[in-house]
Amino acid sequence: MPITIGSKTESDYSNPLGLLSDCHRRIERFLDALILVTNRARGGELDKDQRNALEVGLRYFREAAPKHTLDEEESLFPRMHACGDARARSAIALLDALRADHVVVEAEHTVIDALGKRWLSRGVLPAQAVERLAQLLDQLHLTYQRHIAIEDQEVFPVARQILDRAELTNVGLEMAMRRSINLTALESHLRILAPRRKMTSSSRRHDSLIPLSREHQYGLMLCMRIHRGLVERDADSNWLQLKASHAVRFFERELVTHFQAEEMFLFPAMEGMPGSTEVIDQLLTEHIKIRRLIDRLLQIEVTSLATTLKEFADTLEAHIRKEERELFPIYEEHASPETISLVGPGIFDLIGSASRPRHPELLK
Numbered sequence: 001m002p003i004t005i006g007s008k009t010e011s012d013y014s015n016p017l018g019l020l021s022d023c024h025r026r027i028e029r030f031l032d033a034l035i036l037v038t039n040r041a042r043g044g045e046l047d048k049d050q051r052n053a054l055e056v057g058l059r060y061f062r063e064a065a066p067k068h069t070l071d072e073e074e075s076l077f078p079r080m081h082a083c084g085d086a087r088a089r090s091a092i093a094l095l096d097a098l099r100a101d102h103v104v105v106e107a108e109h110t111v112i113d114a115l116g117k118r119w120l121s122r123g124v125l126p127a128q129a130v131e132r133l134a135q136l137l138d139q140l141h142l143t144y145q146r147h148i149a150i151e152d153q154e155v156f157p158v159a160r161q162i163l164d165r166a167e168l169t170n171v172g173l174e175m176a177m178r179r180s181i182n183l184t185a186l187e188s189h190l191r192i193l194a195p196r197r198k199m200t201s202s203s204r205r206h207d208s209l210i211p212l213s214r215e216h217q218y219g220l221m222l223c224m225r226i227h228r229g230l231v232e233r234d235a236d237s238n239w240l241q242l243k244a245s246h247a248v249r250f251f252e253r254e255l256v257t258h259f260q261a262e263e264m265f266l267f268p269a270m271e272g273m274p275g276s277t278e279v280i281d282q283l284l285t286e287h288i289k290i291r292r293l294i295d296r297l298l299q300i301e302v303t304s305l306a307t308t309l310k311e312f313a314d315t316l317e318a319h320i321r322k323e324e325r326e327l328f329p330i331y332e333e334h335a336s337p338e339t340i341s342l343v344g345p346g347i348f349d350l351i352g353s354a355s356r357p358r359h360p361e362l363l364k
């Protein structure tokens with residue numbers, strides 16, 4: 001049951017109100033996915049797709065959705081209050097109730113997150129906990145339905161009328177900074193609506209792919225450390241165990257979301273681009289292989305660690321190079337502005353700007 005993110009054109013930071021509404025669509029989809037998993041699996045063992053949907057959904061509400069709340073509470077609502085325009089009165093009267101909703105949903109998400117994590121770590125969830133989870137998700141569904149309708153249909157249209165271009169630009173700027181997008185990257189976001197920009201092999205990576213490319217560098221660094229170490233230390237069991245634990249932790253902390261960003265946003269958006277199908281099929285198979293190698297690293301005897309570590313580093317390195325050399329150039333050649341505006345924010349939502357490794361100690 002893969003999560004479908006949809007193919008509707010998304011907005012960018014030059015259109016912050018459009019971006020806020022796009023974010024509502026993501027809230028609805030991720031919440032629907034959590035509800036579907038809960039109703040289908042009912043606390044039982046999760047299959048691969050269900051586990052993936054649960055992990056991604058929980059992560060979305062833990063990391064990305066709170067930034068959306070801050071976008072409204074710290075950037076948009078105060079500007080509406082301050083503008084003094086009479087047309088804003090009825091919409092402003094709604095803002096306190098919306099803020100109160102934010103507090104309620106945050107508390108509900110905290111409990112949902114704890115229950116979901118328990119399900120993921122233990123493999124099953126007791127009946128009583130499932131009931132609680134399902135009930136909270138239903139409550140959230142109702143709250144979001146009402147809340148989002150008010151924002152999309154009453155608050156944002158008024159904001160569009162009463163806030164001038166400069167105010168809206170500042171809202172967009174603050175939203176970008178909240179996501180650690182530096183100003184150079186922001187400039188590229190503001191260019192997203194520009195006509196398609198073809199890139200030659202000598203030009204640098206397309207901006208919407210830069211977070212993935214940065215993480216590729218970290219991945220290559222890990223592979224290099226493993227390859228170099230294996231030359232002299234392939235019989236050193238302490239070193240082998242340390243490197244295996246680095247590989248597993250790097251996978252859990254960097255690669256899981258990296259693969260999700262590719263599988264949820266990049267690969268589906270590239271469907272139909274010339275030459276993409278075969279490469280994407282290979283890359284998906286390699287994602288599965290890398291996941292399996294990590295499972296093996298967790299289970300095998302120390303005596304086979306060197307071989308498996310080498311296979312992991314060989315596979316990951318070749319995979320990254322294939323994405324950089326074969327997949328990304330296809331995207332850069334063929335992605336329309338609409339596709340780019342879907343892929344860029346989607347990747348940012350999941351992995352941020354990736355301007356530095358989350359755990360540099362794993363790459364030493």
Ligand SMILES: [Fe+2]
Nearest residue numbers: 069072098151
């Ligand atoms: Fe809201």
Ligand SMILES: [Fe+2]
Nearest residue numbers: 259262283323
């Ligand atoms: Fe990949």
Ligand SMILES: [Fe+2]
Nearest residue numbers: 212258262323
């Ligand atoms: Fe990748």
